[in-house]
Amino acid sequence: MSGGGSRDLGAAAATPEPAVGFHAQLHGASLWDLVQMECLARARLVVEVTGEGGVGHLYFDAGRVVHASTARNRGTAAAFEILGWTHGTYQASNRSWPSAAPTIEMSHESLLLHAAKHRDEQGGSNLVAFPSRGIDASVDAAIEDLEILEIDQDEPGQGGTLTMRNPNADDTPIPPAPPRAENPADFPVMMRLSSSGAVLRNRGGSEELAEATAYTHRLVQLTGELLGLEEFVSLECAFTNERFIVFTEGDGDIVALRPRPDLNLQTLRERLGL
Amino acid sequence: MTAASELLTSLGTLKDVTGILGSFVVTDDGRLVAREIPPMFDDTALAEAGGRLTRLRDTFAAVGDRLDVAVVRFRDHKLYLKTIGTGMLCIVAEGAVNMPALRMAANLVGRRIVPALERAAQEPAPPAVIAPAPVAARAPAQAPPGMRRFRGRAVE
Numbered sequence: 001m002s003g004g005g006s007r008d009l010g011a012a013a014a015t016p017e018p019a020v021g022f023h024a025q026l027h028g029a030s031l032w033d034l035v036q037m038e039c040l041a042r043a044r045l046v047v048e049v050t051g052e053g054g055v056g057h058l059y060f061d062a063g064r065v066v067h068a069s070t071a072r073n074r075g076t077a078a079a080f081e082i083l084g085w086t087h088g089t090y091q092a093s094n095r096s097w098p099s100a101a102p103t104i105e106m107s108h109e110s111l112l113l114h115a116a117k118h119r120d121e122q123g124g125s126n127l128v129a130f131p132s133r134g135i136d137a138s139v140d141a142a143i144e145d146l147e148i149l150e151i152d153q154d155e156p157g158q159g160g161t162l163t164m165r166n167p168n169a170d171d172t173p174i175p176p177a178p179p180r181a182e183n184p185a186d187f188p189v190m191m192r193l194s195s196s197g198a199v200l201r202n203r204g205g206s207e208e209l210a211e212a213t214a215y216t217h218r219l220v221q222l223t224g225e226l227l228g229l230e231e232f233v234s235l236e237c238a239f240t241n242e243r244f245i246v247f248t249e250g251d252g253d254i255v256a257l258r259p260r261p262d263l264n265l266q267t268l269r270e271r272l273g274l
Numbered sequence: 275m276t277a278a279s280e281l282l283t284s285l286g287t288l289k290d291v292t293g294i295l296g297s298f299v300v301t302d303d304g305r306l307v308a309r310e311i312p313p314m315f316d317d318t319a320l321a322e323a324g325g326r327l328t329r330l331r332d333t334f335a336a337v338g339d340r341l342d343v344a345v346v347r348f349r350d351h352k353l354y355l356k357t358i359g360t361g362m363l364c365i366v367a368e369g370a371v372n373m374p375a376l377r378m379a380a381n382l383v384g385r386r387i388v389p390a391l392e393r394a395a396q397e398p399a400p401p402a403v404i405a406p407a408p409v410a411a412r413a414p415a416q417a418p419p420g421m422r423r424f425r426g427r428a429v430e
Contacts, residue, residue, distance in 0.1 A: 219326045219333070
């Protein structure tokens with residue numbers, strides 16, 4: 001899907017026929033679906049999106065959106081602007097790549113999560129086929145809470161001190177999140193571990209639980225390798241009165257959540273393939 | 275009816291659920307006591323996996339959680355684990371398996387095999403309990419869709 005064809009998102013578009021490959025017209029497809037398809041294809045290309053807000057460009061590389069630009073914004077802000085458009089056309093572009101470093105660092109999953117939040121907060125419509133909202137708004141918020149925090153251990157002069165920073169701070173005008181007092185109650189325990197087991201973020205979990213999470217993650221990885229089941233995605237454990245969910249994110253971080261016992265997890269399960 | 279045949283009969287009924295590829299049972303100490311799963315999963319791999327899965331249960335027990343059920347999602351498959359009596363029922367399924375049906379089948383089978391599992395766990399000779407893999411197992415088996423590696427090696 002990363003060839004030179006065009007994808008009509010609802011509006012008629014006159015595009016030249018490609019010399020080779022398929023020319024696709026996907027009426028009714030959502031822009032987010034197309035973004036995910038390009039990322040899954042790990043394509044390196046620039047796509048021109050024409051929507052109700054004008055023209056924008058998305059730069060894909062190695063399974064991520066690494067840059068975006070519109071007339072008003074660039075970087076993550078531009079990506080959010082483009083992903084907020086609900087109809088238009090989508091086609092490969094010969095636009096040159098920026099010489100500067102990538103302006104978008106997050107995974108495409110995180111980008112879409114943040115774009116959803118951004119759009120929800122702006123009161124936009126929810127036309128795309130993206131699982132969420134309803135009971136999962138708190139799940140989204142909880143995961144986002146974990147996603148926007150990075151730990152930078154290489155700051156000179158910090159002497160190994162952990163400093164948290166927001167990776168979107170440079171160019172992303174993410175509005176302040178609305179009060180989400182219900183989230184800690186929905187997920188009394190939320191932890192983020194690096195792939196090496198370092199605790200990057202911990203709310204409500206004990207050190208022993210972090211160790212158990214890291215070990216469990218390794219055990220299921222090994223079990224999958226032994227049985228030829230490939231790549232671990234997620235784990236849900238049901239205990240006598242509790243549940244516990246562990247999943248791996250695109251960047252390799254391990255996220256563990258202990259939901260409130262009576263919280264409906266169906267949408268989260270669907271999202272994690274459970 | 276021996277404990278082994280009872281276990282095998284019960285495990286066989288799990289395949290009524292579309293998407294279930296097979297199942298096996300391990301004791302609390304990780305010993306494989308029954309299997310009803312294609313021969314491409316050899317006994318050694320299942321025994322090693324069983325040991326790790328019981329350690330997973332023990333890991334949570336160490337932090338005060340008594341594991342009842344676990345669902346592990348891999349890219350194209352699921353592994354469903356259910357603690358039963360003196361062991362664990364492990365079910366390998368496709369990713370798109372009907373989960374409510376799987377859960378119900380696992381509950382029924384789990385209840386049914388408790389006595390046989392207790393007997394099997396007390397038997398000292400596991401090779402007599404484990405169903406022998408057919409000779410065809412030695413030939414390269416057709417991997418289920420999406421299953422490209424087996425014990426770390428590529429499946430041709």
